Amino acid sequence: MRYLLVELLFITILFLTFTSTHSQTFRFERPVPDTIQTHGNYLYGEPWFWASGGAHRGLDMWITYDTVYSAADGYVEFAAFASGEDGYEPNGFGNYLRTRSAWNSKTIYIYYAHLSEILVNTGDSIFTGKPIAISGNTGNSSGPHLHFEIRENNPYYLAEKTRRNPELWFSMSGTGAIYGRVPDAEDNTRVDISPDPKPRPPYTTFSYGLTYGFFDNTIGSDDIYNENYAFGDVKPGTYTITALDGEYRRTVTVLAGEVINADETTYIYERENILSLTLEQNYPNPFGEAIPSGNPSTIIKYQILKEVRGERVEVRLVVYDVLGRKVALLVNKEQSAGSYEVQFDASANSATASGLSSGIYYYQLTANYYSQVRKMILLR
Numbered sequence: 001m002r003y004l005l006v007e008l009l010f011i012t013i014l015f016l017t018f019t020s021t022h023s024q025t026f027r028f029e030r031p032v033p034d035t036i037q038t039h040g041n042y043l044y045g046e047p048w049f050w051a052s053g054g055a056h057r058g059l060d061m062w063i064t065y066d067t068v069y070s071a072a073d074g075y076v077e078f079a080a081f082a083s084g085e086d087g088y089e090p091n092g093f094g095n096y097l098r099t100r101s102a103w104n105s106k107t108i109y110i111y112y113a114h115l116s117e118i119l120v121n122t123g124d125s126i127f128t129g130k131p132i133a134i135s136g137n138t139g140n141s142s143g144p145h146l147h148f149e150i151r152e153n154n155p156y157y158l159a160e161k162t163r164r165n166p167e168l169w170f171s172m173s174g175t176g177a178i179y180g181r182v183p184d185a186e187d188n189t190r191v192d193i194s195p196d197p198k199p200r201p202p203y204t205t206f207s208y209g210l211t212y213g214f215f216d217n218t219i220g221s222d223d224i225y226n227e228n229y230a231f232g233d234v235k236p237g238t239y240t241i242t243a244l245d246g247e248y249r250r251t252v253t254v255l256a257g258e259v260i261n262a263d264e265t266t267y268i269y270e271r272e273n274i275l276s277l278t279l280e281q282n283y284p285n286p287f288g289e290a291i292p293s294g295n296p297s298t299i300i301k302y303q304i305l306k307e308v309r310g311e312r313v314e315v316r317l318v319v320y321d322v323l324g325r326k327v328a329l330l331v332n333k334e335q336s337a338g339s340y341e342v343q344f345d346a347s348a349n350s351a352t353a354s355g356l357s358s359g360i361y362y363y364q365l366t367a368n369y370y371s372q373v374r375k376m377i378l379l380r
């Protein structure tokens with residue numbers, strides 16, 4: 001019995017690794033396509049000079065009237081139409097969604113604001129990458145855009161230090177992010193970055209950022225990074241960051257997928273998505289002699305899309321049976337970025353002369369911290 005429980009636990013772990021994340025902080029998918037800049041006119045934490053006080057508490061994304069995708073798995077806590085409000089937000093957001101996700105022991109609330117259409121209802125489950133709304137210009141908005149805001153643990157709009165800078169939490173495709181802390185900087189201290197870090201087109205330059213954290217006490221920093229400035233959507237390269245007339249000066253190199261601390265450039269805190277794996281469905285599938293003109297072998301293809309700062313990658317490709325027992329070790333070596341193809345022969349991968357029996361098998365590709373699993377069916 002104990003043995004069986006261990007196997008079941010193993011299978012559970014195998015499935016949990018399917019999403020292949022390794023990060024110290026929460027990771028979102030972008031709610032807009034990669035071509036949309038996630039960094040608009042008002043920066044995170046930028047004081048509103050025209051309002052009675054407070055700062056901009058989220059990010060403005062330059063999407064006009066187009067599909068907004070869920071940034072995370074979770075559910076819709078509140079879908080506000082027109083003048084509706086959820087009790088936590090004095091609605092300047094127009095049509096908006098408040099969604100709720102769990103991450104570690106934290107609750108992450110995401111607000112999607114100024115929507116023209118809402119495609120989900122209060123209580124619906126939502127899934128990363130699925131359409132949830134159409135962006136727009138409702139509420140207190142001077143042009144179509146998506147206001148995207150994160151509140152950690154408490155959705156009340158004035159709760160202290162609950163906001164987080166989404167620029168540091170997006171998973172990235174082809175870009176990185178830089179953060180740091182200018183000591184003793186008041187809010188709205190200008191932090192320059194050179195050269196222009198924005199990929200283009202269609203991104204618009206933002207060759208500076210602003211510090212945040214004091215002027216509006218709802219504005220928080222990441223629990224681990226503890227930053228007071230950040231640059232997202234940074235194209236790979238080496239940058240000089242300066243503030244306070246050069247009193248603060250850092251040189252930092254960032255690669256695609258990295259979230260890097262400018263204050264400790266020898267240490268990379270995050271290597272999110274640096275390595276990108278694709279594990280393809282085996283072909284043929286199902287496979288085996290019971291398939292017309294079939295045979296007991298199948299091809300598994302995979303791609304390693306990026307290398308980690310020139311390092312080679314420890315790659316393992318293992319086949320498990322439905323009980324989680326390892327039945328074949330197909331790859332176990334260092335590999336560099338590229339496309340690979342492996343043949344798996346079920347007649348040559350068992351203690352018995354005839355090979356594996358019919359059934360479901362799983363194959364798992366692991367490369368450094370990253371992992372993907374797929375299922376295949378053998379019919380003999």
Ligand SMILES: [Zn+2]
Nearest residue numbers: 058059060147
């Ligand atoms: Zn906004």
